[in-house]
Amino acid sequence: MSHPLQTSSIKKWKDAPTRSVDVVGTKFVYRQLGPAAGVPVIMLNHWGAVLDNFDPRIVDGLAATRPVIAFNYRGVGASGGKAPLTVAEMAEDGIAFIRALGFEEVDLLGFSLGGFVAQDIVLKEPDLVRKVILTGTGPAGGEGIEKVGAVSWPLILKGMLTFRDPKFYLFFTSTTNGRRAAKAFLECLHERKVDRDKPVTISAFLRQLKAIKAWGTQAQQDLGAIRKPVLVTNGDQDKMVPSSNSIDLARRLPNAELVLYEDAGHGGIFQYHEAFVRKALEFLAR
Secondary structure (H helix, E strand, O other), X not given: OOOOOOOOOOOOHHHOOOEEEXXXXXXXXXEEEOOOOOOOEEEEOOOXXXXXXXXXXXHHHXXXXXXXXXXXXXXXXXXXXXXXXXXXXXXXXXXXXXXXXXXXXXXXXXXXXHHHHHHHHHHHOHHHEEEEEEEOOOOOOOOOHHHHHHHHHHXXXXXXXXXXXXXXXXXXXXXXXXXXXXXXXXXXOOOOOOOOOOOOOHHHHHHHHHHHHHHHHOOOOOHHXXXXXXXXXXXXXXXOOOOHHHHHHHHHOOXXXXXXXXXXXXXXXXXXXXXXXXXXXXXXXX
């Protein structure tokens, strides 16, 4: 299959057209941005996220020098099929998606659930992956991951009762800095005015939560087998996937470095988006 990267006059994530590719009989939707040359960064998103949930400040920043491609998991948003109940199935879909686009080598950026998927992809197909960025995430069997639902439901309800997006409470600290960052992040998610993705269904949302719980209760994986360079980042006060998991990842991965952002939660990379983009580009350019 011909290489999908091509020169485009589009410079902003909010303007990137939604495309689709057939992956073993199922339509997967994606958007791409950035130059036509270079190893593409494949972005793997969080629980309940669709294409419009990728932070445009991060995508635009990375795409200034790197090809960036973000896609929806099976059964999420405008992607077809039924949402998988395991991270392993999401990883298999991710591998099939990458190959359907004709890529032989990619970088992975996985946030939260996406970080689980990224780990499984590189363990399954190490030759397909050059470098990995894991953020707001943790290893299989990691501390508190099986409790993501229990931690999240009260804050989701709080969001409903206060007419706020639950990510205001889930992704950020309750400090002045955290609240300011939450407001700025949520405003950015509405930059795109046309061709917005379909919202996630309740069914897909709940199926993904089952996959997260299963990841949290399954046996640990041999992270020592991942020899690729890995950048691990998180806020130092992550409530959803406790920050101790990021420390554990950096300790167990043989070629990893760790960045923890001060006074930041699960969405630390959104709060410190400028610093994160600088660090990520430097890491990817080595």
